[in-house]
Amino acid sequence: MAAAPMTDRQTLLELVTALRARLEWCRDTGAEVDAMAVDGRSAAPAAAATDDDSVPLNAAPRKTPMDGSVAGAGRPTAAVPPVATSAGAPVETLDLLVSPAVRAASDLPQLRAAIGDCTRCKLAPHRTNLVFGVGNPAAELVFVGEAPGRDEDLRGEPFVGRAGQLLTEIITKGMKLRREDVYIANIIKCRPPQNRNPEPDEIASCEPFLVRQLALIRPKAIVALGTFAAQTLLKTRTPITRLRGAWTDYHGIPLMPTFHPAYLLRNPAEKRVVWEDIQQVMRALGLPR
């Protein structure tokens, strides 16, 4: 059966996504922008082809690991991040389709208001509540998960189901913080039907909101929870089993990938390695253990 023709909006979204990837890569590598090279198939830099594990999702993989050396991605460096100097680097969305109000938002309430009853992607009709994020707007630490589940969709708050309870225990019992001390958000703000994985067009539509949230919060560290969050933020397909436990970089913000709490509910033996990852985060933030 012939594929359904793309709508103008889908085409435009793909072009914007490719342009964003190209601009990020040029910014990271210092290369000059080549307008003629901006298309969905040629936007990835040649260097990416040397990384067997890192196939770009919808953008080029990041090039600057935490120790500042040039590397072709793969397993990120395990160096302790220079939190004091690199944290809070501005992260700006380059999505030209994001409304001016979203780009102009100067705090999280303004951003939430600008997002409104978003219908940028096909998840909108399925949601009960748009799950924006919760926590300290000036948090030093942001947890990023995948997408709302049933409980989160009903409550309008991320990580409130069983997996959320486990995350709360990690924050309160493990890190000795309050849940309201950190910020918690997802890559995708609306629940995918039957909790299926978010699709590329949905990510392209929604990720700019998270990018803007992170730019406003300016955290000192990010913890990416699970395969989807880590691979989406880092633009890689490297398995979470290889990503976890090693610092990497998200637009100048140290990022620690680790397993998702839902995975820990199914595999409680892995709590030990997650605790090791969290202890690295605590060390980097200067939190007492």
Ligand code: SF4
């Ligand atoms: S998932 Fe994101 S882009 Fe899609 S409708 Fe919800 S808020 Fe909008």
